[in-house]
Amino acid sequence: MLKAVLFDLDGTLLDTAADFARVLNSLLAEHQRPLQDYQAVRECVSSGARAVLALGFELAPESAEFAALLEEFLDRYAASLSEQTTLFPGMDQQLRNLEERGIAWGIVTNKPSRFTEPLLRQLQLDKRCATTICPDHVNNRKPHPEPIYLACKNLDIRPAEAVYVGDHRRDIDAGRNAGMKTIACRYGYIPSGDNIADWQADAIIDHAEQLEAALLRF
Template sequence: MNTALPEAVLFDLDGTLIDTAPDFYAVINQLLAEHQRPPISYAFLRHYVSNGARAMIGAAFELAEQDDLYDQLHPRMLELYLQHLGVDTKPFPGIPSLLDWLGEQQIPWGIVTNKPECYTTPLMRGLDLQPPPGTVICPDHVRDKKPHPEALFLACKELNCSPERSIYIGDHARDIEAGRRAGMQTIAVSYGYLSEGDDINSWQSDFQAHHANEIKPILETLYSNR
């Protein structure tokens, strides 16, 4: 067992650190109403949040992969999301106390997300998580987004830590792939936005957490406080 403190703990954003599904639910149903379509259920939408705006639109409107309607719906959805940004979004239960513990242990933490900076920055400002992240890496900051490990390498550089002594936590197979390709320890979480048919056991993560409260004990088993 590694007896050194972790140099850094990095999180995916949507579905891992914060629950953005309620905001997307309001936005998608507003978009459906604008097109005289019936609303979808919250439970249905949660399966598509981690796969991005196109996936949510496609599922809600039952669109084929290359449907021309995407070009009309996609910019409107993003416009609505900017107007509704952070209204109902909250950290997942257990995350605030986990961040408190990281702060007490003086362990730097950061965010590596595929969410564009124009949404991430105002959202993080509104949430005011404490202690604040030492770095927030969005796809705007790199050439290749996850599952490519470039963003994780950049986060480690900004935190002055080594990838092999760092941990990445995510709710999607691409998060775990990115972490593994960066040489990090990985924790796959199932409390976020798993798609139907997702098998978290197939992601080859080092650990799994089914509630955010389970992350701290995993970290404590990996690294000594002394």
């Protein structure tokens, strides 16, 4: 019996790309650099803030200027996490459906708790979410299964009693490595040229509204 659904955060549960693009472009404008197209930013959000910053400034993360720019970028992002961030269309109803069925839902993300926890509070999701696992809660981040194992421990369930939902290959790898069924989100932040069918998820959904039907397959 399905007892829980675990979600990746950026690009799966929440549409955060507009805030990343906004913060990046504010920093680029201040440094008199060309602004970045929203779609280009969207495609690299799942790879984290370093990838977004590298896109805008065309700098390698090991370059001398990168660390200071990253700190400024993260500070700006932390100060305005949810100006444009929302649940993906249809996702709130999907969460309510799970809650009505008595199925817990949680988050397993590579986004640090410094950003994840206040963001969930601002969107009034923190009380609804049964567990939230960030990389600073574990020794190994996704695609290692440790974060998923910790989420299952917090929920007092076995991995086989849960499904992991994500929009990146490492999400699907993490779920499979933990021994649970997986759902890949084609609506998420998938880089052009990445074939979602190659990830070997147990199901693929094109819209959040399709989640309930996909879960019924397991």
